Structures are given as C-alpha cells and as structure tokens.
Amino acid sequence: MAVPKLKVSPALKAKLAEIDEMLEDAVERKMTDVARTVVLASPVDTGAFVNSWSFKDNLGGGRSKSSDNKPRGRDKGAERGKGLNSLVNDIKKTVEVGSPGGSVREGIALQAGNYYFINRAPHAIEVERKKQIVDKIIRQHGR
C-alpha cells in the first residue's frame, strides 16, 4: 500500500524551526546556569582542574589537564573565566550539533538531563573527594 505523502507548508516549517530554536535556547540557558555553578564550585590552584571540565552528550573523551609542573596560585577569576568560556562554547556546539565521542577515562561526571558535565583531570577524583563539587551543584540545581 502506498504511503500518503504529507506536505508541510513553508509557513509551518518556519514555525517548527522557530520552536526548535526556542527549545535549544532554553536548554542552552539552563545548562549555562549549571556551568556557572560548576566553575564557581571548582577550586583553583594551577587552573588544571577548572579547565578540565567539558560539556557533552556522551561520556567519551573530554578535556584532561594535568597540574604537574604548572605554576600554583593562579588568578582564580581568570582561570574560572577560561573554564566557563570553554563550557559555554561546548554547550552551544553540543545542543545545536552534538559532541564527538571518545574513550571513557577516569574522572568525574555529572548528568544533567541528556547531557553530561565531565572532568577528566588526572586529579579530578581526588579533588571531588575533598571538595564534593558534584553535591554543591546538585544542591543548587537539583538532579
């Protein structure tokens, strides 16, 4: 049996695209709110940890910066700003086109709906054990 073809008018198509864009914007806004809490809750010494956060739609890959041989006592605001910029760029890319996969390595991950905030710094688990960053984020934004 032939399947009837459904014709969508250009006006409806444009409306649907608009709705799609509005939904993407709303998700981006919410995720940016979470990203801000993520960087503020992250301790800064060399900046390796706060700059190892990634935002993805899968658990593969992600930034991994080591604190080895890096100068300590970095400007906290500057490092957090860098970390936040990376996350905001990730959010735009991931929500609009998706993010690449990669091997799953050790680190910490926080699920936010269909997305993940991942930190693959070699010392991420140790930092999380001391600072309970994931708890702070959940307390602010819920699960």
Added chain:
Amino acid sequence: MASIYRDIRAALETKLAAVSGIPAISHENVSFDRTNGTSYVETFFVPQSRRPAVRGLNPQQRYNGVFTVVCYAAEGNGPGTADELADKVLEAFEATTDVSYTNTQGETFVVSIDYAEREGGGLDTPFYYVPVNIGFYIYN
C-alpha cells in the same frame, strides 16, 4: 551589522561600578589580587544568543545573555556581608528596568534587565561567595 557585545558589557559594568557600597571589582581578563578578609565582587559576562527579532532582510537582532556578579566576603563571619552585597546588586539591576550607556562614538544603547536572581552561597576558602545572575536582552 557589527555585534554590540562590547557595548552591552560596558553598559552593565559601568552600572555595577556606579552602585553605592560596591567594593573592588575583579573584571574578566584583568589581573586581580584578592586580599584576605576584604570583600570584592567578580564579574562574568556570558552572551547566550543573537537571533533575528523578525523575519525578512536585515532584521533587528535580539541579544540575550547573563551578567554574573559574584559577591565575595571573608569566610567565617556569617553570610551577612555577602548577602548585603548581593542585595545591592539585585536592587541595582531590578527586573524590567533598563541600563542606558553611551559609547565613545556617541551611540546610546539601552540594555533591558530580564531578571535578577541570586544563587545559594558557597565557600571558596578564605572567602564565602554569593552569585547574582542578571539576565539581559537588547534589540539592535
């Protein structure tokens, strides 16, 4: 059409600097040495979207974003000082108000405040902080 992010940032930062009782401001990408026990605020400017406001050729753009002001006060003295700073920021950037700014070329921009809300406090030893998020938009 060139973007106006620089002017939006300037409008919001100028407004913040003019708020009475606001301590030193740590701006993005400017070296800042915080002094233990001395309150300060830190800003993050996060543009979120730039979308045509209407259909058709050469549409006006609607810019959306969030200006975050993180209020820091000494750790161990209770939340009062950071809360007071956060209140001052909230009052200065009340929802539905506008922030007007004229740049060096004489162009005036009116940034509208969509919302202003604070988050729960947190510790960043030796400081306690309260973030205030100011959502803004402007048509240009």
